[in-house]
Amino acid sequence: MSISERKEREKESRRQEILKAAQRVFFRNGFEKTAMEMVAEECQLAKGTLYRYFKSKEELYVSLVQDGIEILDKMIVRELQKPLSAEEKLLAAVKAHFDFTQLYHEHFMVFKMIDVGALSGKVDQEKLDAIQRARATAFERMKNVVAEAIKRGEFKTKHRPQEIVMMLWASSFGAIMMCGEKCQQFEMFKEVDAEKFVMRIARGLIESFKTANVAEEPLSHRASPVRTKKTDKVSEVENEVNI
Amino acid sequence: MSISERKEREKESRRQEILKAAQRVFFRNGFEKTAMEMVAEECQLAKGTLYRYFKSKEELYVSLVQDGIEILDKMIVRELQKPLSAEEKLLAAVKAHFDFTQLYHEHFMVFKMIDVGALSGKVDQEKLDAIQRARATAFERMKNVVAEAIKRGEFKTKHRPQEIVMMLWASSFGAIMMCGEKCQQFEMFKEVDAEKFVMRIARGLIESFKTANVAEEPLSHRASPVRTKKTDKVSEVENEVNI
DNA sequence: TCAAAAAATGACTCACAGTCATTCTATTGG
DNA sequence: CCAATAGAATGACTGTGAGTCATTTTTTGA
Incomplete structure (x- = not known):
């Protein structure tokens, strides 16, 4: 064990601290209304430090779950x-x-x-x-x-x-x-x-x-892509049907 | 008809122009990767003008559908x-x-x-x-x-x-x-x-x-809120079950 | 023709994600 | 005990993009 191991433990526990703080802030305000600054403040660290542990705001958020x-x-x-x-x-x-x-x-x-x-x-x-x-x-x-x-x-x-x-x-x-x-x-x-x-x-x-009286088609493998039409306008359907 | 009506038509058609341009840009790049500047450029207007027709980026986006x-x-x-x-x-x-x-x-x-x-x-x-x-x-x-x-x-x-x-x-x-x-x-x-x-x-x-051989409960009206627990930690379940 | 109203503009503010040169701290070797 | 060094932390800074608003341009109506 010793130093490098302890270092690692400490790093991990800091990571956990950040996660806990982040959870509090994110879950209180939601993803969009949370700024990294807020998380930083919650765990008493500088914003830059957070980025040593998580690559991005999104990554931090996902890590929560x-x-x-x-x-x-x-x-x-x-x-x-x-x-x-x-x-x-x-x-x-x-x-x-x-x-x-x-x-x-x-x-x-x-x-x-x-x-x-x-x-x-x-x-x-x-x-x-x-x-x-x-x-x-x-x-x-x-x-x-x-x-x-x-x-x-x-x-x-x-x-x-x-x-x-x-x-x-x-x-x-x-x-x-x-x-x-x-x-x-x-x-x-x-x-x-x-x-x-x-x-x-x-x-x-x-x-x-x-x-199981439902009619069964065989197994299901993805067919060829469906998307043929590429209209910018609401043409076709627009004209075909009149209610 | 006349002036005020024509004005309105013109305003509406400008609105439509913006929508068309916005559709092109948004659908090409997705919501997040689209900047209002890009939409403005696509329809040859200044960014500020867009905000005379739509209250926010989100509002414009939603209007598309x-x-x-x-x-x-x-x-x-x-x-x-x-x-x-x-x-x-x-x-x-x-x-x-x-x-x-x-x-x-x-x-x-x-x-x-x-x-x-x-x-x-x-x-x-x-x-x-x-x-x-x-x-x-x-x-x-x-x-x-x-x-x-x-x-x-x-x-x-x-x-x-x-x-x-x-x-x-x-x-x-x-x-x-x-x-x-x-x-x-x-x-x-x-x-x-x-x-x-x-x-x-x-x-x-x-x-x-x-x-209809499915057992029916009566009709369904929303019951009282379920959310009782408010744990910050992953306590309870964590300890109860061991796989 | 001109004043008032409406529309358009883009420079600006503000908020926020992410960076990085610098500072701080702990470890190690002498 | 004191540097030298490595690693962690910092926060001022950059970049980006949403939204604003004082100013300019265009339209209208007399």
């Missing part, structure tokens, strides 16, 4: 450990995902920003990959539940387990997002109990997996 | 006019929504930004409301289809029509988002044909509406 991802995974694991049927387990996992977004909604904010692409290009790919891996863990667990359910005949669907989880995941994500406070675009989503809403979708989907 | 919303509605209408069953109509509407996001994906970008909350507070509420109303139109149409389907017994669900459309809408939205290029977080979503993926979810959900 790396442990948040573990939390999500753990919340899901906790559900999957219980002795439940596959259907119940999946529902519990979706519920856990939902709870996570409510309990740690600032973390969820970051995920949203990532998913919308607002941070891409501004953060090290390595960091994004780490988050991806962590999220994939939770994903993998759900996949296994489905795989078993199919093997045991509890689900009759011809979808591959991965696709099933993807469907659940994407739907929940959309539902949670639409119910969020910031998404003020549809009043109606405000009048709905977000949890019930999310769970209802999940239940509906799972139901369809069990019965 | 106001006609885009009409397009979406029209694309959906076009499908709903065809002589189809309710199920087919709904699927066609979802497909139209999907096509819209692919054909006009810059418009969709703006919607995403709105829904993520990245623009809230920076744009006139009036403007956001206008967008909301326009989006609600498409929504209303789908709602009617469902209402009829329920009346005719084609759907057996006990969900209210509005809730059904919300479920479809939110799920599609999530699915489309996850499949977007910018959402690089899950490799697996890249390997999937986005259209098939979206449609599969929709089909699954609709299937569940038809059979």
Whole structure:
């Protein structure tokens, strides 16, 4: 051990201090309304110092959620450990995902920003990959539940387990997002109990997996790019339809 | 008519010129990488002039999609006019929504930004409301289809029509988002044909509406706020579960 | 033709991300 | 104990871009 090791520990703990301060400031004011100066002040360091630990404002922000991802995974694991049927387990996992977004909604904010692409290009790919891996863990667990359910005949669907989880995941994500406070675009989503809403979708989907009378196309590989039209004007559609 | 009217026409047409130029620049470079100077240059005006027509960069950006919303509605209408069953109509509407996001994906970008909350507070509420109303139109149409389907017994669900459309809408939205290029977080979503993926979810959900063996909770009104915990640390969950 | 109103301008302010020459601190070798 | 040296911290500085506003240019109406 000794010097160089201690140095490293100290550096790491300083890093953690910065993260804690940053969390307080970012989560209080949001990403855009936070200046690096504010973070610097919160942890009693000079602005320049922050850049010795984090490459950019975005990178610092994203770093805030790396442990948040573990939390999500753990919340899901906790559900999957219980002795439940596959259907119940999946529902519990979706519920856990939902709870996570409510309990740690600032973390969820970051995920949203990532998913919308607002941070891409501004953060090290390595960091994004780490988050991806962590999220994939939770994903993998759900996949296994489905795989078993199919093997045991509890689900009759011809979808591959991965696709099933993807469907659940994407739907929940959309539902949670639409119910969020910031998404003020549809009043109606405000009048709905977000949890019930999310769970209802999940239940509906799972139901369809069990019965599997949905017409199946084979597997799904990305087709050729769709985007043919490149209009600057709102031409075509404009003229075709008259209400 | 005469002067004041002509003035108004001229003002409006200048506004349109700015919008066209802004569209070119914004859609080429994205919101963040576009400077108002660039837009000004594109339409051969001074930067200050832009601010006589639009209150802020965000406002200008959002204004770009106001006609885009009409397009979406029209694309959906076009499908709903065809002589189809309710199920087919709904699927066609979802497909139209999907096509819209692919054909006009810059418009969709703006919607995403709105829904993520990245623009809230920076744009006139009036403007956001206008967008909301326009989006609600498409929504209303789908709602009617469902209402009829329920009346005719084609759907057996006990969900209210509005809730059904919300479920479809939110799920599609999530699915489309996850499949977007910018959402690089899950490799697996890249390997999937986005259209098939979206449609599969929709089909699954609709299937569940038809059979309605999903356990129904009553109607859904937002419960009391969930957020109880306010931890700065990753305490609780951290210790409870060990993998 | 000219005064008043409206529109356009671009130099300016301000805020903030990110940099870097300088200062400070701790370690080490003599 | 005292330099010499390396590494960490600093904050003044630069660059960029949003938004403003006093001034200029254009239009209108008498």
